[in-house]
Amino acid sequence: MSRYEIAFSGQVVPGAQLELVKANLAKLFQADAQRIALLFSGRRLVIKNNLDAAAAEKYRATLERAGALVDVQSMDVEIEEVELAPPPSYQAAPAVATAEPRRLVVAPRDEYMAAFVDVEAPDFGIAPLGVDLQDDKPEPVAPRVDLSQFSLAPAGSDMGQIKPGPAGPPPDTSHLKLQE
Template sequence: MSLYEIAFSGQLVPGAEPEQVRANLAKLFQADAQRIAVLFSGRRIVIKNGLDGATAEKYRVAMERAGARAEVAAMEVEEVELAPPPAPEPAPVAAPAAAPGRLKVAPRDEYMAAFSEVDAPDFGMAPVGADLQDERPDPAAPQVDLSQFSLAPVGSDMGQAKAAPAAPPPDTSHLKLQE
């Protein structure tokens, strides 16, 4: 499938007024004056790329109606061939063990030759679904002496602070109403 790009380099269709074309393109692209000024900078600006032929032609026609001469160019799509996956490295060959439960590994290259005399434990593979964590005993509940505590009967006072008694009403005997 061929892909196209639509570009604009500031050229107008014959007889078009530059200010009217700027206004038309601003309305067409819903862009501000600064973006429209970039379009008319004289450089080739790619408006949209990755278009099929019909869509690129629609863009070109719309821009020509606005008064701008657009350029439709085929995009160069580079075919990339993916590299085959790397071949799996051969598994290290186990030499006869020096001691039971120990594995002796032959070095695969000169860099690994420095580790040829390393004595490593021979860890086996657990079957699928096996629990790999060591067994732990259940934690013991702490022994707490609660004998000094008791429960109060239902509805009893639990020691809430008592409200202060209300203050006596003020003495108003000396006050008189005037008529």
Template sequence: MSNLYEVAFAGELVVGADAEQVRANLARLFQADPQRIAALFSGRRTVIKSNLDAASAEKYRLTLERAGAQVEVSPVGQAPAPAVPVAPVATAAVAPDVALPALKVAPRDEYMAAFSDVAAPDFGLAPVGADLQEQRPAPAAPALDLSQLSVAPVGSDMGQAKAAPAGPPPDTSHLQLAN
């Protein structure tokens, strides 16, 4: 059993994503020219990255889906599993007393099957460029008492320890060279 995975893209977008924005996001993410990005959107399945462990493959998948690209992660050398379409859940302009339906996603492996019955709210997405972190006040500089410190004049000895004088050379008078 192989523990290596590949991340592939076939030109499909995440539900609600703008194609031009996704192209711009991928160009910035891959630092690629428009021709290479256009090749990704040709409709053919293109392997973006191969020979990844499960955690790295999941990081790639999340990053590319945040950019708007729908990718598939499959074991290296195996045909990808058919995609299970998921209906998008509307989150905009919902009355506060109306419950949103739970998002149901088919698990991709036995590890993720353990999380299939977890009830989690469906959070919406913030617009591109929105600041999601609360603003924190700038930290105040600590009050330091520097009145005891002074500056030594240029070229003065700053109190470094002086090297001990070298000892006398060793006595080599008893050594001879043999013929």
């Protein structure tokens, strides 16, 4: 089922007056002048999307009667079919008993890849299932900090906090009276 979108870029029906079209769209969309001005900014704005063919035609006809030319486009994406190239044939280099890593020899699959035939790439291979490929991390070593200059005071001792001063006198409320 095809889906469509309705887009407007500020174009009016030939022979229609711009101010009348703006007034018609303001009434149709129940929008203020600022939103209508945004519609006529010249940019392509999608008004409604995900419509079936009948609803898209209904929107197009209604907006055209109001004086606006809209663009109805299908939202269906065309999927390009691509034929995949056959996988390249790999030829492993013979095992050599030296410390030098093995090199992978690849046969080019087409003209483009033939340009890379002389490139040497290491043959990394594939590890068996369940093998941990992460290198072991050494245990973290705690930094050596000299704390010999510090000591603990006995519980309840004065640690040099500032003592609060004496509380001020209470406010004088003798002049206040309650009315009955």
